[in-house]
Amino acid sequence: MYDIIIIGGGPAGLTSAIYARRANKKTLLLESTVCGGQMINTNNVENYPAVPATDGLSIAKAMEAQAKELGTEIEFDEAINIEKTDNGFIVKTQTDSFETKAVIIATGTKPRKLGLAAESKFEGRGISYCATCDGAIYKGKPVAVYGGGNSAFYEAEYLSGLAEKVYLIHHHPEFKADEVLVERAKNNPKIEILTNTEITDLVGDKKLENIITSEKEIAVDALFVAIGRIPCGVKLITDLNLDSDSYIISDENGKTNIPGIFAAGDVREKKLRQIVTATADGAAAASSAIEFLNN
């Protein structure tokens, strides 16, 4: 029987593990892919205190090493269900099941899709949701990024170092991204910004060749979709209170409506989704779980 099972090995989950182990709680962290979460696909992190400029992978590796050194057990397996029992919970994964007294859900988010009929046809053939993962494939080619938030600008900037040209397409006249990122993109000769432009269709034979927009047709080899994200793992347990966008409702200490179930990081309903807020949530949720176990 574990004291705490943490689902998700991003910055929120890894921080929860560090706090749980420092309180000597028997802790298992379940991660469906590799530890680090969204950080591993982030080329430049410029806003994590005390680390002025680094890449997400370096922070991820340091957090994972710290959690392991403190004695966190890590299983690379996807959690598929949490069941309430008389003395805690059973967490079922794809291959196993584990008993625990408390659970921290730190499952983060995944990219929101465009929702166009042709999108799935071109996934892996020109449509991508991660410039760091797939950008190198399109070295010297024209590409586009769709979106207007920080992620879209990070993606465009990263791609400008590889691609022949980057169209940054946004359906609104204004951007949600930080001013510093918008200014950098405007001054980048490789990036052409198209506002008030909606993508209406995707065209190509075996791979993406043209983006049809409300304004014009754009010939590109790839389109990187950066239009926001949706929460993962929120249906692991029934009766969990979610907001209208399906984010987990919890208080600032990570307590959900189900005693013994805590939430941390991007999966929570909150305003700012960043590494620094994910780690803060991870610490808060672990502290709440520790308090729950000690009472």
Ligand SMILES: Cc1cc2nc3c(=O)[nH]c(=O)nc-3n(C[C@H](O)[C@H](O)[C@H](O)COP(=O)(O)OP(=O)(O)OC[C@H]3O[C@@H](n4cnc5c(N)ncnc54)[C@H](O)[C@@H]3O)c2cc1C
């Ligand atoms: C392109 C991009 C650039 C960014 N740049 C910055 C930046 O410069 N600075 C900054 O502060 N933030 C940045 N962010 C945001 C930051 O990365 C996130 O806010 C942060 O990673 C959220 O951490 P998290 O632990 O809550 O979730 P995530 O990082 O999403 O991690 C969740 C983890 O849970 C795992 N998981 C999900 N479901 C299950 C399941 N059922 N079972 C087991 N494991 C599961 C996932 O595989 C993942 O590893 C960026 C994000 C993106 C996409």
